[in-house]
Amino acid sequence: MIEVEVAKRLGSFAIDARFAAAETGIVALFGRSGAGKTTIVNALAGLMRPDRGRIAVAGEVLFDSARGIDVAPERRRVGYVFQEGLLFPHYSVRGNLLYGRPRDGAGTPVAFDQVVSLLGLERLLERKPDTLSGGEKQRVALGRALLADPRLLLMDEPLASLDAPRKAEILPFIERMRDEFRIPIVYVTHAMDEIVRLADTLVLLSEGKVAAVGTVEDLTSRLDLRPLTGRYEAGAVIRAEVVEHDAAYALTRLAFPGGRINVARVDLPIGAKVRVRVHARDVVLATAPPTGLSIRNSFAARIVEIAPERGPNVDLRLDIGTEAQPVMLWARITRRALEELKLAPGSRLHALVKTVALDRGSFARYEPGAPPLSESEAS
Numbered sequence: 001m002i003e004v005e006v007a008k009r010l011g012s013f014a015i016d017a018r019f020a021a022a023e024t025g026i027v028a029l030f031g032r033s034g035a036g037k038t039t040i041v042n043a044l045a046g047l048m049r050p051d052r053g054r055i056a057v058a059g060e061v062l063f064d065s066a067r068g069i070d071v072a073p074e075r076r077r078v079g080y081v082f083q084e085g086l087l088f089p090h091y092s093v094r095g096n097l098l099y100g101r102p103r104d105g106a107g108t109p110v111a112f113d114q115v116v117s118l119l120g121l122e123r124l125l126e127r128k129p130d131t132l133s134g135g136e137k138q139r140v141a142l143g144r145a146l147l148a149d150p151r152l153l154l155m156d157e158p159l160a161s162l163d164a165p166r167k168a169e170i171l172p173f174i175e176r177m178r179d180e181f182r183i184p185i186v187y188v189t190h191a192m193d194e195i196v197r198l199a200d201t202l203v204l205l206s207e208g209k210v211a212a213v214g215t216v217e218d219l220t221s222r223l224d225l226r227p228l229t230g231r232y233e234a235g236a237v238i239r240a241e242v243v244e245h246d247a248a249y250a251l252t253r254l255a256f257p258g259g260r261i262n263v264a265r266v267d268l269p270i271g272a273k274v275r276v277r278v279h280a281r282d283v284v285l286a287t288a289p290p291t292g293l294s295i296r297n298s299f300a301a302r303i304v305e306i307a308p309e310r311g312p313n314v315d316l317r318l319d320i321g322t323e324a325q326p327v328m329l330w331a332r333i334t335r336r337a338l339e340e341l342k343l344a345p346g347s348r349l350h351a352l353v354k355t356v357a358l359d360r361g362s363f364a365r366y367e368p369g370a371p372p373l374s375e376s377e378a379s
Contacts (some may be wrong), residue, residue, distance in 0.1 A: 002152070002184060005053040006043045011359060015039050015208035017043040023058050025200030026178055026185045027215075032191075038186040041154045044186060046073035055318040057152050057184075065222050079145030079183075081155045086141065087129040093127040095101050100144035110181065115143045115189060119173055135166035139173060146181065153177075153185045159194065171197060175365075192220075196237055196277050197364035204228045214301065216275070221328035223307050223317055234315065236329045237280035239366070242272045249353065254363075257325035258333060259299045268365060269313040275366040280315055280330035287341055293352070301318040301329065301351040303343060314338050318351055 005018040015036040021027045029037040035334045044060070046053060049070060055063040060197075079100075087096045097112065109215035114123055119139045139160055145153055155343030159167045175198065178185060187198060195202060195216055201316060202219050204211045206228055212219055217287040220229055220237045240254035240261065250265040253275060261276065268274065290298055307315040314335050329351055343349070 001056070001058070002186070002336055003054065003056040004040060004044065005098070006055070007052045008043070008050045008052045010039070010116075013208060017205065017208065018053075018208045019203050019210045019213045021183045021201040021203070023379055024182070026187050026198050027203060027334045028202050029186065029188045029200035029205060030190065030195055031205035032190065036208040037205055038156055039208075040205075041080075041156050041188055044152070045078050045154055046071065046076050046301050047071075047172060055117055057317050070320070076293075077151045078150045079143050079147065079150035079153045081138070081141050081153065081158045083157045084137075087137055087144075089129050092126050092128060093121060096129070096140055097121070098145050099149055100147040101149075105179065110146055110149060112147065115146050118176055119143050133166065134162050135169040138162065138166075139361045141174050142170075142173060142177065144229075146177065146183075150183060153183050155185060156188045157190070158187075159189070159191070159224060174198060177349075193208065193277075193364075198261055198276050217328070220277075221317065221330070223305055223330075225317055226315065234330060234332070235277055235282075238276045238278065240274055240276055242266070242268050242270055242274065244270070256321065256327050258321040258327055261299075261353070261358070262296050262355045263363060264355070266363070272364050272365055276358065277361040278329060280332035280361070282353055283307070283318075283331035284352040285331055285333060285337075285341070286352060286356075288350070289374070290350055290352060294354075296355045297353040298327070299331075299351045299353075301349055302346045303345050303349070304328070306338070306343070306345060309341070311335070320351055 001020050002023050002219055003020045007016045017036055017040060029040060031037055039048060043050050050063065050065065050066040061069050062076050088099065092101065100136040104224060118144060121143060123137060124132065126291065159170055162170065167348060189195060199216050200214065202216050203213050204219060204225060210226055212225055217237050217239055219225055226234050238256050242252060243255040244253040245265065251262050252266045254261050254263060254276060284295065301320045303316055303319040304319050305317040312335060316331045318329045318331060319326045320329050331351060
């Protein structure tokens with residue numbers, strides 16, 4: 001387990017956060033700016049000493065204020081990837097990568113050539129950082145962190161400074177690191193699309209405290225957490241499997257307990273596991289079976305919960321799964337529609353989602369332990 005209990009006052013801001021997560025995959029810290037995300041990763045790295053608390057990774061205590069334990073940063077075996085690559089400008093790419101190796105003379109189980117190949121750095125080894133793009137710099141920073149033989153990797157918004165194309169370039173490499181090296185990662189971000197694509201465990205932070213910890217699917221389906229997961233971008237995350245490709249119409253069909261959903265064609269094999277994010281604003285409700293519509297995705301649904309707010313719009317939580325395996329979906333409609341359709345918890349209806357609303361940015365392969373993505377899948 002990764003166990004974190006951190007209390008720290010920084011001027012007028014106080015953080016008092018505690019959570020535990022499995023020591024596998026990616027633990028994502030998500031929240032608004034100033035929520036305390038970077039403070040927590042700095043405490044994990046040993047760069048910030050909490051006023052009180054306890055930090056342990058895989059049973060080894062790194063910090064315990066009550067017992068007087070505070071392991072030095074260089075002895076924690078924690079790799080850190082910052083928002084900016086922070087490469088040494090006078091070293092080549094090779095030199096920056098080799099700088100990450102342990103200094104105590106012990107060999108590292110991570111092979112240099114393996115890291116270079118994984119991150120596609122073969123052609124960059126003799127270049128200096130000032131000749132690299134932002135995405136290339138971050139790949140070098142990832143490699144340097146891996147070669148430090150870490151037991152834990154910390155990533156503090158590693159994609160925040162990159163434009164959309166460079167961000168799309170780096171995401172597959174982070175997935176490969178997760179799947180191939182099996183090193184646990186604590187990942188800080190304020191971008192929900194990164195959460196959907198990468199995270200195994202989601203930790204929601206607000207004003208220095210942990211508001212909730214759980215799976216991405218569970219936390220994004222909760223109406224009470226909308227202020228933290230984002231009202232405008234609100235939506236549910238559905239775990240599904242690729243079951244069919246329709247070459248004639250460039251579509252892919254995904255199956256989940258209780259139904260199937262059509263999306264734009266994706267280059268993934270049959271059986272691949274994915275996550276699909278469906279925004280609440282893209283869901284249409286009908287009280288009768290729809291006919292004569294261009295919408296191709298229709299699901300039998302039951303209203304589970306209706307948000308209590310009294311504004312012009314209202315959010316509903318729907319179950320489109322089976323009795324044994326519920327699958328949550330959100331819908332956002334006007335309050336007038338809610339009242340005119342006489343909708344209430346328990347109401348049965350049909351939820352409709354336009355296929356064109358589910359573009360490539362709406363879903364991601366999520367299959368911890370699966371073989372790394374191929375080049376075509378990564379693109």
